[in-house]
Amino acid sequence: MIVGVPKEIKTREYRVGMVPAGVRALTSAGHTVLVETNAGVGSGIPDSEYQRVGAQIISTADEVWKRAEMVVKVKEPIAPEYERMQPGQIVYTYFHLAGVDPELTKTLIKKKVTAVAYETLQLDDGSLPLLKPMSEVAGKMAIQVGAACLEKAHGGKGILLGGVPGVRRGRVAIIGGGVVGLCAAKVAVGMGAEVTIIDVNLERLTYLDDVFLGRAQTLASDTESIARTVRESDLVVGGVLIPGGKAPKLVSRELIAEMEPGSVVVDVAVDQGGCIETCKPTTHDNPTFTVSDVVHYCVANMPGAVPQTSTFALTNTTRPYSRKIADLGLVEAIKSDRALQRAINTYNGHITYEAVAKDMGYDYVPLMDAIGGKK
Numbered sequence: 001m002i003v004g005v006p007k008e009i010k011t012r013e014y015r016v017g018m019v020p021a022g023v024r025a026l027t028s029a030g031h032t033v034l035v036e037t038n039a040g041v042g043s044g045i046p047d048s049e050y051q052r053v054g055a056q057i058i059s060t061a062d063e064v065w066k067r068a069e070m071v072v073k074v075k076e077p078i079a080p081e082y083e084r085m086q087p088g089q090i091v092y093t094y095f096h097l098a099g100v101d102p103e104l105t106k107t108l109i110k111k112k113v114t115a116v117a118y119e120t121l122q123l124d125d126g127s128l129p130l131l132k133p134m135s136e137v138a139g140k141m142a143i144q145v146g147a148a149c150l151e152k153a154h155g156g157k158g159i160l161l162g163g164v165p166g167v168r169r170g171r172v173a174i175i176g177g178g179v180v181g182l183c184a185a186k187v188a189v190g191m192g193a194e195v196t197i198i199d200v201n202l203e204r205l206t207y208l209d210d211v212f213l214g215r216a217q218t219l220a221s222d223t224e225s226i227a228r229t230v231r232e233s234d235l236v237v238g239g240v241l242i243p244g245g246k247a248p249k250l251v252s253r254e255l256i257a258e259m260e261p262g263s264v265v266v267d268v269a270v271d272q273g274g275c276i277e278t279c280k281p282t283t284h285d286n287p288t289f290t291v292s293d294v295v296h297y298c299v300a301n302m303p304g305a306v307p308q309t310s311t312f313a314l315t316n317t318t319r320p321y322s323r324k325i326a327d328l329g330l331v332e333a334i335k336s337d338r339a340l341q342r343a344i345n346t347y348n349g350h351i352t353y354e355a356v357a358k359d360m361g362y363d364y365v366p367l368m369d370a371i372g373g374k375k
């Protein structure tokens with residue numbers, strides 16, 4: 001198979017979809033890998049390292065997209081890439097279809113692209129192994145950036161999360177106690193903040209309670225517990241997820257207005273539309289805005305800021321599946337792997353992931369029907 005790795009073009013996105021180890025795995029199995037020039041430079045990988053393991057370095061994104069049967073990326077395709085997508089191509093990357101530009105979904109359908117979405121590749125135990133590493137990064141970063149936003153110079157109320165003896169510590173509310181929530185809580189607890197984690201899943205809360213041994217408060221998610229906790233918090237982190245679907249709006253505009261001036265919200269779930277009503281996607285160049293005197297940080301590609309960590313963490317998990325698709329071909333790979341089946345969001349002009357179809361207002365066609373119906 002011909003596999004293409006273009007350079008990411010989202011604002012300050014320094015990750016790359018494949019590292020030399022991934023290229024070697026493919027070229028040694030007889031596949032061709034086309035890497036756009038300088039695709040890895042932001043992650044500390046020069047073209048020469050790709051060449052050493054058999055990649056062809058290509059001077060333009062257009063050529064990579066034109067020649068590749070499968071394109072391997074990091075972030076969802078954005079407008080200039082819609083035109084580059086080829087009819088029937090496989091694109092293996094994050095898509096976040098329910099949370100981003102609806103034109104992307106239209107383009108995937110029109111061009112009959114197979115969208116293999118990292119964020120919905122799901123093992124039988126319900127875990128999301130290709131989302132997990134970036135959620136670990138974003139969860140840890142959420143407290144780091146939240147603490148900075150709480151400083152006066154960044155519009156915050158001017159409170160140190162860990163406090164000092166004789167003065168109250170900062171209060172952190174984490175809504176969604178999954179991977180983002182756990183990692184955010186680890187950092188916040190480590191800094192000495194007062195931490196509350198809210199989740200709907202009582203088993204998950206039991207796990208978190210066991211892990212933190214009383215150093216974090218767990219609360220069952222309902223309107224009252226969210227309202228009470230958010231009102232009293234200095235920093236709120238949003239990390240809820242309904243796989244594939246739009247995030248539920250759990251913090252209303254009115255509730256934001258009830259927070260103290262200079263409080264901070266970091267809505268990590270922004271890539272699925274956000275769980276805070278006032279959230280809208282921002283970029284690393286202009287990461288924050290203020291609503292009702294509350295600082296909002298809503299960067300949709302947080303891990304892009306730490307590519308030397310994120311690129312390697314991500315590609316450690318994505319590599320076996322690109323290899324499988326290249327070796328077996330798309331249809332055989334899908335048939336042999338239930339986790340991979342769940343990653344297919346669009347196929348041959350159909351939406352094959354139910355939560356995406358529902359939230360985007362399209363008919364849902366089960367994947368096996370879409371495959372069966374392909375001539």
Ligand SMILES: NC(=O)C1=CN([C@@H]2O[C@H](COP(=O)(O)OP(=O)(O)OC[C@H]3O[C@@H](n4cnc5c(N)ncnc54)[C@H](O)[C@@H]3O)[C@@H](O)[C@H]2O)C=CC1
Pocket residue numbers: 119131132134135136138175176177178179180181198199200201204221239240241242247248250267268269270271272299300301302303
């Ligand atoms: N902005 C960025 O750069 C990044 C964003 N993300 C996003 O962060 C979000 C969270 O990801 P993960 O932690 O990996 O997901 P996860 O599936 O591990 O955790 C989500 C948690 O939300 C909980 N939840 C669902 N409905 C809830 C409700 N009504 N109230 C409270 N909790 C509820 C679930 O029980 C689960 O524990 C996703 O949207 C993901 O795409 C992840 C990485 C980077």
Ligand SMILES: CC(=O)C(=O)O
Pocket residue numbers: 075094131134135271300301302303304
């Ligand atoms: C998951 C995601 O949105 C990211 O890593 O940028």
Ligand SMILES: [Mg+2]
Pocket residue numbers: 256257258259260261292293294
């Ligand atoms: Mg206010």
